[in-house]
Amino acid sequence: ICCTSSNALKVVESIPADVPILFGPDRNLGRYVQRLSGRSNMVIWDGACAVHERFSSSGILRLKAEHPSAQVVAHPECPCEVVALADYTGSTAGILDYCGRSGTKEFIVATEAGIFRELERRCPEKAFIAAPTLDGRMPNECEDMKLATLERIVDCLERESPEVTIDEEVRRAAERSILRMIEVH
Numbered sequence: 001i002c003c004t005s006s007n008a009l010k011v012v013e014s015i016p017a018d019v020p021i022l023f024g025p026d027r028n029l030g031r032y033v034q035r036l037s038g039r040s041n042m043v044i045w046d047g048a049c050a051v052h053e054r055f056s057s058s059g060i061l062r063l064k065a066e067h068p069s070a071q072v073v074a075h076p077e078c079p080c081e082v083v084a085l086a087d088y089t090g091s092t093a094g095i096l097d098y099c100g101r102s103g104t105k106e107f108i109v110a111t112e113a114g115i116f117r118e119l120e121r122r123c124p125e126k127a128f129i130a131a132p133t134l135d136g137r138m139p140n141e142c143e144d145m146k147l148a149t150l151e152r153i154v155d156c157l158e159r160e161s162p163e164v165t166i167d168e169e170v171r172r173a174a175e176r177s178i179l180r181m182i183e184v185h
Helices: 008-013 027-037 057-066 092-101 115-122 150-159 168-184
Strands: 021-023 042-044 071-074 106-110 127-130
Touching (some): 008 027, 071 092, 106 115, 115 127
Parallel strands (some): 021 042
């Protein structure tokens, strides 16, 4: 079953408790879901999001000392020690919603930098501080996400190119996985 950070817990909870789960590809999201669900029979794949993996708990603690009234919001794909510091942990949509509803005026944000424009648009009266990374990168941007530009998408749709061909058996298996996720939702 496919899952996203916003529905991973619901997907795991939809699986009977006696059925083992191989959770991948993100070990941090897997550990987070395992902790929330209490599932002991999860095997968690040892992969991680290169962007979320870079956040620094010591850097967040330093920022928290500089901004004591700030709340920390973190994506569940961040390392466990970063999630442990968070006042709220959730998907991108969850972080947007939480910051909008919260009476707090200042947030330290541990997720991909693309969220900042939307946070500032929705909550212009609030301050959002990029959480630091182990290598000092601020803001923490995903180079891969930046490859998909609106211009490239329009070009692809207009030209119907490049064409991607997938083996029918693989396509059916992938479709089943997505449909199972939709059934859970």
